[in-house]
Amino acid sequence: MQTSLRFLLLSPLLCLLLTNYAAAQQAVAAAPVVDGPVHKVEVKASAYDARREDTATKIVVTQEEILKNGDTTIGDVLKRLPGITIGGVQGRGGAISMRGLGSGYTQILLNGEPSPPGFSLDTLAPDMIERIEIMRAATAEYSTQAIAGTINIVLKRAIVTAQRELKVGLQSDNRQPGANTNFQVSDKVGIYSYAVGGGVTYGRQHWPSSDSTTILDPNGVETTRRETANDSRGNFKALNLAPRVNINLGPNDVLTSQSFVSASQWRGVNTGDTDTRFGTLPQFSSSSQDVGQTNEALRTDLSWTHKMAGGAKLDAKAGINYAHRETTIDYHNFYPGAVLALTRNIDSYASDRGVTASGKYTLPLVASHALTTGWDGAWSNHGESRIQRDSSSVGFPIANLDQDFDATVARIAVFGQDEWSITKQWSVYLGLRWEAIRTRSAGADYSAVENTSSVWSPLFQTLYKLPSKSDQLRLGLTRTYKAPVINQLIPRRFNAINNTATTPDQQGNPNLKPELAWGLDLAFEHTIEGGGLLSASTYLRRIDDNQRNNTALIDGTWLSMPVNTGTAQAHGIELEAKFPLRHFYKTAPAIDVRANLTRNWSSLDAVPGPNNRLVSQTPVSANVGVDYKAGKLPLTMGATYTFTNGGPVRFSAQQFDYSTPKRVLDMYALVKFSAKNQLRVSLANLLHQENGSATTYVDAHGALSDAVHTPTVTVFRAMLEMKL
Template sequence: MPSIPAFPRHRLALHLGAALATLLPLTVHSAELPEVKVVGLQDSVMDSQTTVYDREALTSEGDGTLQEYLSRQPGVSVDANGYISLRGMGEGYTQVMVNGRKANSDNGDASIGDIPMGMIERVEIERGSSASESGTAVAGTIRIFTRQATDKPENTVSVRAGFSPQGQFDHSVSLSLGGKRDMLEWQTNTTLRQREYKVITSTVTSNDYGLGYVSEVRDDKGVKQIRKSQLMLTGEVAVRPDANNRIGLSWMANVTPESERARSNVDYRYDAPGYVDHNTEQAGWYNRISPQWDIAPTLKWNRQLSNGGKFQAEIGTHQYGATERENYFNNAPDYSGEYSSHYRSRERKWHSALRFDLPLSATSVLTLGGRIERDKFIFTEIEDGESFSDTMKRHTNATFVQWNWRPSSQWSVETGLRREEIKNVMPPDSDHASRKNNLWLPSLNIAWTPNADQRAHLGLARTYRNPKFKEMIPGFYRDWGGWYQNPLLQGNPDLRHETSTGLELGFTQALRDEGKQVGKLSANVFARSISNALITELYSIPNPKPNQNQPVLWILHSINGPRTRMLGLELGAQYDLKHTALQLPVNLNANLTLTETKVADRESPARLFGQSPAVLDLGFDARTQGGGLPDVWGMSVRLESGYKARMNPTTISQVRPLRSLSMRAMWKLNPSTRLRGTLGQFGNNWHSTAVTPAAPSGGTSEVSLRTKRFWMAGLMLEKDF
């Protein structure tokens, strides 16, 4: 995410994740639909709300990473760090599953930025919720499945190089090997990736303390250089002892060393009658993260029952660890010094799950299941040879029942009830007691298909969102900083979970010409009513230590806010010109998303951060052969309106409109060799401005943040063997 290089990365990530980063919505591109398949139209109610991108769709374009592909799908946002969300609802609202396990980290986000396309088997995007899934899908669910052992082993090697004239690069090499012998199946995928890129920012802070003129201006311009290496392994080994049983051990692991260097030049001016101060200073830091490691093995047993039902059982674990060291320096005229810090994060999870699909008749199926999750998070700060640790645990027990019924060929009904028991265990030395919550999460989904060209659906569901671990740790704060760009973080162990009641209502119409389908129109209305909304507020207090350059301290604090209501409309259109009088091998598509949010008891504007009220995606895909042109190529444009949002009761933020352009192409050099190319990140720079009172006398403080956008070109060569 965009950050202010003069300050340590982890502080920005933790402290401004919900406030400032969302003021800078990042690039997302237009939808691309020709190869997308909605599978099982007659099998499940949720299929009307689910889009499935199979391997053919994912690999038929020029995209080299999953982030590039999903960032131009309708309603999907992916920021610069690969954090993904639906409908612009922000962090923590979108449930992301990788091979059936939650990918959302302790801070509520799920990153897909480092998953190469060659490792993906399929992706499912579900705009809705059902009892059989976790109840945290407020905006929807994105399910990612990596390459597993199947009846069609894949042996492929690919090399990819991305570059930018501004000195950025992204290189990777991937290898996939698979096979099958008697009862044994296997598939392994390995990727080695190296990235180097810059983040260039400019932050201008102006303070008017009610004196009638701008008395203080701080102009901070900085460059952050980031280098990352990554080794990722995924795969599965499976045994089929007979036709009805399959036992598979899958894994996903990666190691990621990372380093960051940043330097900023600050121009400070203070002007008051009889006193003028003008000075410059340099600040910077070097941060090295020891190889982060992440491993998630899962053992799964699938059995086909004699009555046509299915039984699934699985057990798995997820272990994560990272060590971070920072060195910071500042040579201001009135202060010069160095600062160092050392942090360790550990997260340990394990889960077990059972599921039965039992046919009751030819038209109905009853599904029963349960899931147990145990999550432990340990954060350690080391300073001056002393260490301070905080440990939090979360226990989740879930059971569900779901009934799928098809009373006729036109109607499908799915209804269910999910119960989740959540216990948050506070640190041993905390004065706050552990809390247990019981959530009942009903859901209802109805689909009506009057003919082969039309389909309508209705969905109702109750979902929830847990607070982040780091927001709940008592006293988890920094006693260094306190600037607007680098506020203190204040923990809130009294945070409660957020609950949401959601409505989905949609319609799809196929377009035909002389009996051939040439396009599709779709419309979907969604609404959410959120209670105990988890809101991060940024506020200031007078500095207890008088400081002319820092008269106030900024603090970031999470609270349960008032009821929040959201209403949205999604419109989509697709048309193939091949079957028109023009007879062009071009498919046009357009998608429009409109949203409006209202926070109770708050003056206008009152909306969620990062949720632009209007997003328009336009694009086309073409298929040509011969003449030196690519076999498949296309272009996408995204136009996102600007908006105003309220960061807290007194601070208003204004985000400028965004425009972005991306292009892609693929050449089939021969039946086993492909060349892919992408060109993206064209568009205006990110810019937001926040205005807040700076003094009781009526003065104001204005902070303007700009982040430069770099365009990037990429080429990838693939070879099957």
């Protein structure tokens, strides 16, 4: 707690110190306005559409689209985009997936670099983001750990004019209050320019849920049924700052410094009371957890752009990362009759430190033909200490543990890419990237282990514009991979309070290999006058050395460990439409329509069917939304309906998962009082559908199934936005 408070107090000072090192983007000089033809060229340049013009497929989400719905988290923004789904309970964050694939198949970048260890997207306010780039097919410039695709979140960088902006918001979530304040300050003085953005968030949470456990004998007869009522209450506080200071060193040199500082604190109490309707009693009939966690993170980088003769350009960047986490959990576990059986206290401390460096050189060979070569590398160290102390007055077995471990991860990559506009209609992208990762870990309860892997990734993309000028075709062939994360590699055991086949102990596997994938992407795009688009795309992935968690009973204890098993196949289709309604009906109201649909399939050759899909893959996702501008009134309204299908998944011969479909309806309204003041009101999760999931383990002794049912609520938000 004291560490967190010190960090909060020192954050503004850190920002000021960082800005003294900083540097910047060169301001775009305003071209003089002259007669007609020149003016037309200027308009076309400002309307550059990266999605249509870039050879490498890319969807760019602008800041206006990011802020439109009044979202407070990145997950809420992303869930409306084509092919992207968010796992977990509606509105509470979860794994971000493309093509229905999360769990590391989707690469998340921050300013073009992998998110640093200890960094959470939940701490990043949408106001800090300049744009979001979605890349379905990999490119050599970025890491090719992107089997499903890449989402690049770009923080605000450009400083064009002086700005003073303040946003104050309130929200209600299950009758629990919340508030957030965001600000943006920027200005330019000669060759210098600066900007500081930030925000403060506070919220209270009350999240009830219920569990049900059933046990069947080998004949399918139900022998045990239990019902557990859970309750989670707590509060969350967060501060984040993003300072930028820019210096224009001359016509050919620009320095850019950008930093992100965050601190957050969570305090809560979780309780569970089990009612055994019949059959075997659980190990504990009730439990409570007092949880406290503080997180602090810093990321800063300095980049330099140097323009050379003949249009060549050199970009270089170096950065540092730091994160610290302290967690305290006090468990109280009871026998029937409220008899305290076990008290367990866990104190854990984790820190991450790292450095990054990258560079690229771009050389125009001939007209419409550019060659880029570059490299990037990173080194990070993760240290963690976990102290567990048990006590029992009734003779329950206790386990006092002192677990320390230290892990380092080193990554290096070199790449080359060539983009060539062969004709006005046809362009080709070729890339090659080599990337290697070395992991080393040692702990108090296990010997040092090492894991090294490297991957060559040839990449090809092409764009062909059909003679109609509004239609074009895309093709991509890629080699991508998914490397194990550090927790999957270290052979340290994490013990479950109630050890069962559905809640086993967890342990890493130091021999785990990366998954390797060949990919094919095809797309057809049709541009509609007025900014609309119709597109249809399909993809295919063949994934070798597929990773999955295998659960087994070892020496009387259930243990889950990641293993490589066989080959997986994944494929799907994606449809998207965006258009103004007036394009089809001239007398229609000013309504913009947006819709997308994604259907995904997968299979694992090492797992018997049916439903032997990749874990957590979303079979179907869809969005339908409208935005309406109310004529001469200063009012804009909109709504989005999101559907995410669930269903059964079999990820081993004995293990099954199931999740219910999710249906979410969000609405917003924007009222402009003046050019500088406006009010944004939103209602999220209007359908407040219950979320459900289940895990089942089946063997010769019968079946054990745990199901979770979580009610959800409608969240109300109001944000007053002022330009000062």
